[in-house]
Amino acid sequence: MAPSTARLSPSRGKGYIVAMDGPAGVGKSTVGQCVAKRLGYHFINTGEMFRALTWKALEDGVDVEDQQAVVRLAGRLKWEFRPTEGGVTLKTFIDGQGVTVQIREERVSANSSAVAANPGVRRLLCRLQRRLGRRGAIVMEGRDITTHVFPNADFKFYLDASAEERARRRYRQLKASGMPAELSKIHAAILQRDLNDLKRKINPLSQAADAMVIDSTHLSMRQVAEKMLRMIRSKA
Numbered sequence: 001m002a003p004s005t006a007r008l009s010p011s012r013g014k015g016y017i018v019a020m021d022g023p024a025g026v027g028k029s030t031v032g033q034c035v036a037k038r039l040g041y042h043f044i045n046t047g048e049m050f051r052a053l054t055w056k057a058l059e060d061g062v063d064v065e066d067q068q069a070v071v072r073l074a075g076r077l078k079w080e081f082r083p084t085e086g087g088v089t090l091k092t093f094i095d096g097q098g099v100t101v102q103i104r105e106e107r108v109s110a111n112s113s114a115v116a117a118n119p120g121v122r123r124l125l126c127r128l129q130r131r132l133g134r135r136g137a138i139v140m141e142g143r144d145i146t147t148h149v150f151p152n153a154d155f156k157f158y159l160d161a162s163a164e165e166r167a168r169r170r171y172r173q174l175k176a177s178g179m180p181a182e183l184s185k186i187h188a189a190i191l192q193r194d195l196n197d198l199k200r201k202i203n204p205l206s207q208a209a210d211a212m213v214i215d216s217t218h219l220s221m222r223q224v225a226e227k228m229l230r231m232i233r234s235k236a
Contacts, residue, residue, distance in 0.1 A: 015137025
């Protein structure tokens with residue numbers, strides 16, 4: 001029998017807040033979209049916000065290492081989050097422009113860590129994230145959602161997997177898309193991103209003490225989503 005897609009009875013507002021953290025490449029977006037769809041919720045990948053700002057800074061010639069300049073830019077922008085992909089995923093639009101394709105550019109990947117480490121940027125985007133989630137009925141993923149953005153979320157998950165497995169997944173994804181890929185370089189990049197996230201001075205990646213931990217090293221993304229849904233329904 002197919003699982004129900006009906007909304008759960010909310011404990012606040014119009015639905016639950018489901019917060020999810022974990023390192024790069026662990027599958028949070030894939031799992032989060034699946035869980036949100038099954039619950040009838042919206043899904044937000046907060047990493048897209050930082051990448052969108054990185055792209056805009058590069059486009060406008062703003063030095064990403066100039067923290068005050070980047071914060072000023074972020075404050076000037078018109079931020080919107082519109083439902084796409086069947087109405088489940090909220091995508092980032094800045095000044096009316098969708099940036100789904102642009103934020104995947106290599107130059108964005110190479111500079112996004114500097115923007116994500118900017119304290120002023122994190123404070124500004126945290127306010128946006130809390131505003132998006134205040135009515136509930138949301139699945140939100142990132143690096144500090146369970147520990148900082150929504151420390152009192154109804155459900156808190158921490159997804160993990162070995163760096164080797166995360167590298168293999170990314171390698172297969174790139175090859176399937178017809179893009180060049182070298183496993184050793186992907187693995188090194190993931191280790192570096194982990195280090196950046198863990199050592200960041202403001203709101204680093206960490207596991208909330210009350211988060212439900214799921215190791216996806218030997219699980220498919222569908223199995224992880226099913227496990228999360230079972231946990232949610234058992235406690236709702």
